[in-house]
Amino acid sequence: MSGYGGVSADLAAVEGRKHMNMDKVMTVICFILLLIIVVIPIFMIIYNAFFYEGKLEIKLFTEQLTEPNNLAAMWNTLKIAVFTTIFGTIMGVFYAWLLGRSDIPAKGLMRALFNIPYMFPPFLGAMAWDMMFNGRSGYINKLLRELFHLKAMPININSVWGIVFVEVSYYFPFVFMQVVSALERMDPTLEESARIAGARQRQVIWKITLPLVKPAISAGALLILTTSLAHFGVPAILGYAKRIYTLPTRIYEVIYNSGGSFDGIRQGAAISVMLVVVVSLALILQNRILASGSYDIIKGKSMRPTLIKLRGAKIPLLLLAILTLVMIVIVPLVMIVLISFLKAYGLPLKLENFTFAQYQKVFAANGTMASIRNSLFLSISAGIICMFLGTLIAYVVQKIKPRGSGVLEVLSMLPYAIPGTVLSIGVILAWSGRIAGINLYNTIWIILVAYLARYLSFSMKTSSAALLQVHSSLEEAARVCGASHTESLADVTLPLIRPAMVSGFFLIFLPAMREVTTSILLYGPYTRTLGVQIYSLRDAGMIPQAAALATVAIGIIIILNTIVTKITKDKKGV
């Protein structure tokens, strides 16, 4: 690459000022945008946690740090995240191996099915599990109690372990997907030569296969860890009943209880700092434990791996895999749909208690359509803006490489490691009138700004990867043919990375559609998102209505996903 630097410098000299200006303008725009979107909110959190009316004030922070509720929340957060990571990783690796290396039947179908838990919104899963195994009123709990004449409810999902269970169910695909693709790319003769060397199948798995996919495992595990640490939905739904808090739900609670007062938000900022510290510590720890190089396990020839014969274990393992899917996808789905038809929550699930009334009520309520519109608007605009902005930053970092491009990259990746709840507080602190009198509080724009910060890194990553593969000689070839800098960018580079940009868009659009963690702190009376609307309906005790809207939401997600797969299937990237 560096060899071409000279050529482009020459071309720059030929075109002179015009070219330089264009690059400079793009660079400056990047810096300004990142300043507004990322730096200011983060700065505001730190400032407000430690300063009051311009003076350093540690009291607030130490108060919050020593508050027993916060410490308990911190402990829960850690416990949940660590166990979710451990179990999720084991489960992900196990199923990845099963589908990637064994002769289990119906592989293609199973692979597709195992991506579903990834698309299933975890907080809806939590809702369903709460309906079934709530420690006081869970339907299946009641059923079991009657069947076996028990005194107490047999299972209590409203516990730390319940939260871990639900999070594992929906987060294990992070590891699963990484490891499956690593296994597919891995040269099978690496494993075969170990067999020839005398190793039995089990020894090969432990000594060759697992060490070789370790980078993929640790990347997936890291994703589970950070996601779980920052996650709001599942602990909120399962934990509140038994007053089990994690840091994100604790932040929400503190702010909610204070009625959104400045004091409450400052307290939230202080707890946020704790959460950020926990996340950073976890990241460092994870790096230490799983530090490993990345190997070149991919070899040119695509070869078919020898599939390991499961023999007698084949049918039991197939059943186990199917059962897992049924448990984490079908059963919750059926439960939500059933409840959505109930006249009132708590009634037995009998035909005479079923009605369509909940759907009518939900859609008659004026917040519902608005929440769907809001979510569509927010996720489409966040997707489009991030797509262009992320590509712009990626282009500046990869191709223009100004002084400080490293800073740019770090700034754009920063929100990735910062929990959505924390980001929301920063956005509130920044844009509710304290800076330049701009007050976006209670408007949809404040949610959009938070989404931009949260999802920018997604599109920046995909565009970066694509740009890295567009060799600068391609653009230079266009320049030599007489195209100007702008023309070569528009005619050569952009078309080449367009597929990556499109997939960057969907990478943002889909999760934004079902998001709660960020918007739960930012919504105003007229700016509820779909996720917030479901959450508030449930919080207000209107569980069948919440279930009805959840059913609609899942329907929307399925339709959107089908469209996306259709679109992305016939697009080929660089």
Add this chain to the structure above:
Amino acid sequence: MGDQIVLNHVTKRFTTKTLGDIVAVDDFNLSVHEGECFSFLGPSGCGKSTTLRMIAGFEDLTEGEIELCGRLVSSSKKNLYVPPEERGLGMVFQAFAVWPHMNVFENVAFPLRIQKVNKTDIVKRVNEALHHTSLTGLEKVFPGDLSGGQQQRIALARAIVTNPKVMLLDEPLSNLDPKLRETMRFEIKALQRKFNFTIIFVTHDQSEAMAISDRMMVCDMGRIMQIDTPENLYNKPCNRFVHNFLGESTFINVVIKDGKVYPKGHTEQALDLRIPDDAADEMVVATRPNEIALTGPSVGGYKTHVEKRIFLTDRTEYLVPVGDQLLKVQTPHRVAFAQGEACSVHLVDPMWYPADDEAADKERARRQLF
């Protein structure tokens, strides 16, 4: 010398979605002797790797049996398959397959560790193997930092460290540059002399196979064409395919009428050839371009002219019409004919084969769809 590897009626069929059934290996019968270097040679897709993988135990057999050192290791009828790790083989793969997460020493020590050899013996034997593959001094290096040739040596060292009786090599040199290939070829032969193992060597490079093997098997589309020494394969190829595959060939389709041989479709001038006893009416005559004599038209032989003259580095090539077919002739530079000049060709002792095999051509076309 006993037979060390024996294949009896070995057949392997794959069922694919796109092409239906593919007979990758069709009724292979062969035996490889102890201490022999035996090559599998053939175009891509002819079933070389599949055969080797069946010998190694990675693939089941559709039909037939395989014996290694007198022991039955694979049998479709008895559904008996000794797993690869119990066959006591050494194997080197095309993509080297050295483990990137272990350094050179650990890579080579792995088979011994699995066998639970004691520590001092491991060090001794690994060092010995590294010595024989000229890797001494690189023990602590990770494969990612080594060249292709060095990585291939690690794979070799790892294969010889257990002292196997049989060594399977699947295109072990095809990822190396030509110079290095030649050196490695000699090193493999030297190791074989030293440790006296039997080699099965898979390649689609004919000169490599010729140079290294005692005997070789030429196959095409899952069928054995011929098994013989390199010399015999070159001098007495049993069919047109083998003739064409080894060395340069040129062919004339001929018809036999009234005891005379004519180029197909042209009965004006006969070719001066002795007709074999079992010849049919239509045949193919095959010979090597450099075994055809080219003379002035007055000397006899088949009278024709030079259609095209191509100057190659070490000889001159002429394309000479025989009937409406073009015959390829190669001569030393000193036999100089100009383009268009009249001349005579003399075929000396050519090989005779039956006329073209349409069934084989069809099958080849079907597979090429893949």
